[in-house]
Amino acid sequence: MTEFNKSKWAKAEFSQEYVENSDIYVVERRRLLEILRSFYNHFINNKPKINILDLGCGDGIITHELLKVNNSMSTTLIDGSENMLNKAKKRLNGFNHTHFIKASFQEIIDKNIIQGNFDFIVSSLAIHHLTMYEKKALFRSIYSHLDTDGYFLNIDVVLAPTEALERWYLLLWKEWIDERKAVLKIEGNYFNEISQKYKDPVNDKPDILDTQIGALKSIGFKDVDCFYKYGIFTMYGGKK
Numbered sequence: 001m002t003e004f005n006k007s008k009w010a011k012a013e014f015s016q017e018y019v020e021n022s023d024i025y026v027v028e029r030r031r032l033l034e035i036l037r038s039f040y041n042h043f044i045n046n047k048p049k050i051n052i053l054d055l056g057c058g059d060g061i062i063t064h065e066l067l068k069v070n071n072s073m074s075t076t077l078i079d080g081s082e083n084m085l086n087k088a089k090k091r092l093n094g095f096n097h098t099h100f101i102k103a104s105f106q107e108i109i110d111k112n113i114i115q116g117n118f119d120f121i122v123s124s125l126a127i128h129h130l131t132m133y134e135k136k137a138l139f140r141s142i143y144s145h146l147d148t149d150g151y152f153l154n155i156d157v158v159l160a161p162t163e164a165l166e167r168w169y170l171l172l173w174k175e176w177i178d179e180r181k182a183v184l185k186i187e188g189n190y191f192n193e194i195s196q197k198y199k200d201p202v203n204d205k206p207d208i209l210d211t212q213i214g215a216l217k218s219i220g221f222k223d224v225d226c227f228y229k230y231g232i233f234t235m236y237g238g239k240k
């Protein structure tokens, strides 16, 4: 089992850097959030008392987007980083029924950290920090904490299935960053740094999309699909 405390996310300065630059790092971040809200409106928002769980919540951006649609739902946010959870608490200050838990995914898998069931379990750009073995174990835990008809949605980076595709996907990513880099006047070889980090085996362990879709299906998820894809950036999930 990998350990959260040995990852870059355990360091406050790394998480701060991500929060400041995520709209540049993440291709079509704003569009992803629009699609997430549409998914929520279409599949979740018609239920009477909504409980959602945000895994690897970071500064709470995903939960915040959903609270903008429905501020009466109950939300639980989990992250391994105290620093990130503090940012999330600050961001969601003023919303009712918000619960924060400091725990790593490894603890979720090994111990009974999650209590109760949820209508919607969402995660963004966090699960790729786990090995495929751990991802599948986490998907099982997610499945067991979803209500019947509840949904899981994961926004994440994936590995390209071939080297030729990877070269193009990285080019797409570079083009996205280069356009914004000019606007924001970022110095240095920014893209090389982050594209190397994305496959750095100590921290980031992206897997092929098909493998993750297959894992969800084998666990019993229904309506499994990739809802959005742009190079290595994807949104996929399914229903219990």
Ligand SMILES: C[S@@+](CC[C@H](N)C(=O)[O-])C[C@H]1O[C@@H](n2cnc3c(N)ncnc32)[C@H](O)[C@@H]1O
Pocket: 003, 004, 007, 009, 010, 015, 018, 022, 055, 056, 057, 058, 059, 060, 061, 062, 078, 079, 080, 081, 084, 103, 104, 105, 106, 123, 124, 125, 126, 129
């Ligand atoms: C790239 S940030 C994404 C944050 C937020 N979900 C977003 O979309 O902006 C990844 C988050 O996952 C958390 N994280 C990474 N590995 C984790 C693990 N093994 N267990 C729990 N949280 C983890 C980090 O602390 C960080 O807050």
